[in-house]
Amino acid sequence: MQVFKFGGASVKDAKGVKNLINVLNKTGYKNTLVVVSAMGKTTNALEVVITDYFNNKSALQSSVQAVIKFHNAILLDLFDDEKHKAYKKVTVLFNELKSFLDTNKSPDYNFVYDQVIGFGELVSSVIISEYLNDVGLKNHWIDVREFIKTDNYYRSAKVHWEETQERITNNFNRTQLNITQGFIGSDSNNFTTTLGREGSDYTAAIFAYCLNAQSVTIWKDVPGVLNADPRYFENSQLLHRISYREAIELAFYGASVIHPKTLQPLQRKEIPLFVKSFLKPENAGTKVCKEAGLDPQIPCFIVKKNQVLISLSSLDFSYIVEDNLSEIFKLLHLYKMKVDVIQNSAISFSVCVDNMYQNLDKLLQHLKAKFKVTCNENVSLYTIRHYNNEAIGQLEKDKEVLLKQLTHETMQIVTK
Template structure:
């Protein structure tokens, strides 16, 4: 049994859907389960529907019509028959979430978000499954919400592994080609839940774990896992293989490789993960597995831009000790700031933060009541795994280093 995950970029248009078919024809599709994301930027479009529902209902019909037109364009390109059943299926799915918004009484954003946004995946997989059948590739369309059961922590649901495993093993015929959605589950009342960041990759891992899959492959528009993000670094190299631990380390420091949540179930059963190119499926990609050394052994660069560096010192020159530090971290949690690096001495404490949810504004006045605060906004945090001095020098050139921290394998630099 193999699990294939295709992200939104792979099915963003009719040409993309046809290319997914070419991938299946190239590498085979027997005993395969496909996990498919929403098409292109449709998750963003579904989020725009939810935001209009809460903030500007006058825009709601326009936002829904955009989603309908986008998918109709792809369907018209893929299917010759104007009365093909997929048109009815699309209309039915759109009317389902439109109907939910009409009768919903819940004021909770997270609940409404999960009931609506997942329709991007439901529509996408319906189209892909219908097109596969249209060209003669038989497949089974599965509603993943009937398989993956979770708690009701909407937008970040936790999996009930026992119930989920039982359902997956009893309801999936592994001898067929199956098509299902990423990102989604359902709670005990059968309301839709979503699995949080990198939810579709995580879905593939859940299915792989429960089915004892031979492998999980994530198909991307890059040749594999690179040692640096080509958007920020001029020279990059593909990593042929890395260990689960290395992939988790890279993800922890901010690399957009694979989320640790995806790797953990696979690591438990030693199921290899492949990251391969849907542009050129014959290439080897990157293998993530148990006990394999990084190859080639080159420095790996990660950058997080637009970070915040706070330097805190006590107002009375007293030591910054456990009670101060625990209070500081509690405030970071309350104001939704993610800690990326810490460095402390007896009377000072430096921390690099991700201000993604804009909690810094409300945090600073609270901190200034207890500490002397120096705040540097717009800094960059560079992390180099398997560093050498040449790698460090390549980052230092032209930057003012505010904090440097070195370990045996990793160096981190906060620069301005």
């Protein structure tokens, strides 16, 4: 059993869907599960729909129509006959979306987000499944929400592993080509949940774990895992082989090629993960596996944009000790702040966080009751794994450094 995951960039248009066929024909697709993301920038477009739903109802119909129009153009490029059942299936899904937006009574942004955003993956997987059938790659479309069960922590749901394992064991047919959606699952009330942004990789890992798969391959628009994101760093290099431990470290610090949760289930069963280019499927790409080390052994650069640096000091110059730290972390948890860096001294404490749930103002109001608070928004967090002096100098050049931290293998700086 092999599990393939195709991201949005690989199926951003009809040409991408046709190239997916090329990849499957070159690699083989017997006993294969294909996990697909939403097409192109559909997730971003659906986020506009959600924003309009809450803040600009007059624009809602237009933003929904933009998503429908994008997918209709792909349908027209793939299917000559407009009476093809693919059109009907996609129309049914978009009618479900519009019905939800018309009838929903919940004011909970995170709940609404998850009910809306998953339509990108559902529509994408239907189009791809139907096209594969048309060109002779017979497959079975499955609704991932019937297999992956989670709690109801919307936008970052946690998997109920026992129930998920049972459903996959009892209901998944290994002997055929299967197509399903990444990123989404469902809770005990069968409402759609999401596994966190970029969670399609995690979906592939969940299935691989439950199926005892031979391998997982993530098909990207890059040659494999690079030592730096080429959008932000020059002269990035391909990493040929990475240990699970090193890959988990890179993911934790924000490397965008592999989702942080993806590696843990694979590591438990020593299932290798390959990251390859969908443009050159014959190339080796990157292998993430049990073997120790990093090949080649070079500095790895990671950046997280749009972070928030919060610095606290005591109002009376007393020490910031265990009681204070405990209270601070309880508040960070309460307001769902993802902590990326912490640094403290006798009378100060700094933390760099991701304000994903837009609770910053509430957090700051709470903190100001007991601490002197300084807040810098829209900062960047840079991390170097296996740093050297040259790499540090290269990174700090022409930047205002607000915070710097070095450990044996990792350096991090927060900059304006």
